[in-house]
Amino acid sequence: MPVSPPRLALLGLFAALAFNAQADEVQVAVAANFTAPIQAIAKDFEADTGHKLVAAYGATGQFYTQIKNGAPFEVFLAADDTTPAKLESEGDTVKGSRFTYAVGTLALWSAKDGYVDSKGEVLKANQYQHLSIANPKAAPYGLAATQVLDKLKLTEATKAKIVEGQNITQAYQFVSTGNAELGFVALSQIFKDGKVTSGSAWIVPANLHDPIKQDAVILDKGKDSAAAKALVQYLKGPKAAAIIKSYGYEL
Amino acid sequence: MPLDASDLSAIWLTVKLASLTTLLLLVIGTPIAWWLARTRSRLRGPVGAVVALPLVLPPTVIGFYLLLAMGPNGFIGHATQALGLGTLTFSFAGLVIGSAIYSLPFVVQPLQNAFTAIGDRPLEVAATLRASPWDCFFTVVMPLARPGFVTASILGFAHTVGEFGVVLMIGGNIPDKTRVVSVQIYDHVEAMEYGQAHWLAGAMLVFSFLVLLALYGRGHAKARWS
Numbered sequence: 001m002p003v004s005p006p007r008l009a010l011l012g013l014f015a016a017l018a019f020n021a022q023a024d025e026v027q028v029a030v031a032a033n034f035t036a037p038i039q040a041i042a043k044d045f046e047a048d049t050g051h052k053l054v055a056a057y058g059a060t061g062q063f064y065t066q067i068k069n070g071a072p073f074e075v076f077l078a079a080d081d082t083t084p085a086k087l088e089s090e091g092d093t094v095k096g097s098r099f100t101y102a103v104g105t106l107a108l109w110s111a112k113d114g115y116v117d118s119k120g121e122v123l124k125a126n127q128y129q130h131l132s133i134a135n136p137k138a139a140p141y142g143l144a145a146t147q148v149l150d151k152l153k154l155t156e157a158t159k160a161k162i163v164e165g166q167n168i169t170q171a172y173q174f175v176s177t178g179n180a181e182l183g184f185v186a187l188s189q190i191f192k193d194g195k196v197t198s199g200s201a202w203i204v205p206a207n208l209h210d211p212i213k214q215d216a217v218i219l220d221k222g223k224d225s226a227a228a229k230a231l232v233q234y235l236k237g238p239k240a241a242a243i244i245k246s247y248g249y250e251l
Numbered sequence: 252m253p254l255d256a257s258d259l260s261a262i263w264l265t266v267k268l269a270s271l272t273t274l275l276l277l278v279i280g281t282p283i284a285w286w287l288a289r290t291r292s293r294l295r296g297p298v299g300a301v302v303a304l305p306l307v308l309p310p311t312v313i314g315f316y317l318l319l320a321m322g323p324n325g326f327i328g329h330a331t332q333a334l335g336l337g338t339l340t341f342s343f344a345g346l347v348i349g350s351a352i353y354s355l356p357f358v359v360q361p362l363q364n365a366f367t368a369i370g371d372r373p374l375e376v377a378a379t380l381r382a383s384p385w386d387c388f389f390t391v392v393m394p395l396a397r398p399g400f401v402t403a404s405i406l407g408f409a410h411t412v413g414e415f416g417v418v419l420m421i422g423g424n425i426p427d428k429t430r431v432v433s434v435q436i437y438d439h440v441e442a443m444e445y446g447q448a449h450w451l452a453g454a455m456l457v458f459s460f461l462v463l464l465a466l467y468g469r470g471h472a473k474a475r476w477s
Contacts, residue, residue: 059441061441061442062441064443065441065443129337129338130341132423135424135438135441137438137441137442138438138441138442162425163341163423163424163425164423164424164425165423165424166437166441170420173318174340174423177319177322177324178322178323178324179321179322179323179338179341180423
């Protein structure tokens with residue numbers, strides 16, 4: 001007798017309740033810019049492997065503090081490569097598990113159509129009130145945004161106009177609600193299948209900032225978890241790669 | 252010096268924000284509290300509930316609605332833009348409004364309790380002595396409700412100092428404008444500057460204890476906040 005998907009889901013639920021739920025559940029700390037892709041990946045991952053992915057979203061620096069203080073994350077998808085490397089050197093990760101799962105792209109975005117030109121001249125014209133960025137101390141995309149302003153020699157001119165979100169999601173939120181006319185966001189937040197989904201954007205050339213290499217690592221808490229290993233394998237696979245690319249990341 | 256210039260500016264900004272908010276709330280809160288204490292209107296329940304809402308609502312709810320309402324497409328944003336003031340998000344004025352909403356019950360409720368405790372009798376006596384309602388309020392009610400005003404001021408100030416969520420959501424973390432102490436501490440922790448975080452957090456702890464000590468240490472104060 002074929003088992004229908006809802007019945008299968010119910011079975012899965014019972015199984016999860018009956019056995020140790022930890023065994024096939026993986027707790028993942030996900031950099032905020034990767035929110036949409038990991039949700040899409042999680043669906044396939046759960047369907048293909050039967051493991052369950054539980055994600056928390058936030059700024060990379062914030063996760064570092066939490067992980068150092070005993071947060072129960074088993075896998076860490078960071079927005080940079082330095083934070084996972086730091087955790088590795090401090091012995092908080094599974095040796096050899098670190099790899100780059102995506103290379104991020106920065107975008108200057110406005111919720112208004114036609115507000116941002118294709119060369120980012122709107123930044124130099126300086127006709128806006130607020131420029132939203134993520135906190136450069138905690139979020140790699142925020143740091144990249146300050147590097148871009150530096151390269152364009154606009155640091156001084158924009159100083160009084162910068163508003164900071166605590167992570168890239170809040171930087172995006174300030175722009176999407178119209179409170180800031182402009183903001184540096186992750187391309188993945190406004191991009192799907194080859195085009196910008198709303199408003200107008202300038203995709204910032206990669207030579208204006210250090211590459212945003214986003215590394216993943218299995219944390220100490222996940223060293224015995226089959227689900228954690230499966231997730232890392234899955235992220236390296238072709239199915240995940242296609243999804244990651246569709247959100248505007250390089251690989 | 253364990254605290255750097257940005258820490259000191261955050262402290263100064265916080266003191267300014269809390270003082271202004273408390274003053275504003277005493278002006279707005281007194282008539283509301285008086286009305287709540289004296290009225291027999293059917294609206295007493297609903298108005299009292301609205302005043303108490305910030306006690307229950309997470310700051311994220313207030314912050315979220317304020318972000319939308321004060322933005323260029325929100326109703327407050329429309330009004331401020333029409334007046335030529337621009338929008339209030341990411342501004343000190345915006346924080347004052349947010350804090351006033353957030354701390355409203357902490358000022359209104361002690362005042363309301365103090366006014367209720369006075370009862371009808373002193374007012375009736377004053378009226379038979381031909382005191383006008385205003386005269387009566389300033390010469391009879393205000394002195395009698397003095398402990399209530401002290402409690403309301405302390406709580407309004409202290410609660411605004413302790414504000415975090417609303418500021419985080421509408422402030423934009425701008426030095427000298429919206430980066431208050433609580434946000435500054437959060438920033439230090441995120442940036443792993445634990446030393447500086449310790450100094451500021453410790454100062455907040457001592458301050459909060461002293462405030463509560465001042466509040467609960469007033470032995471003869473009748474009008475407690477409840």
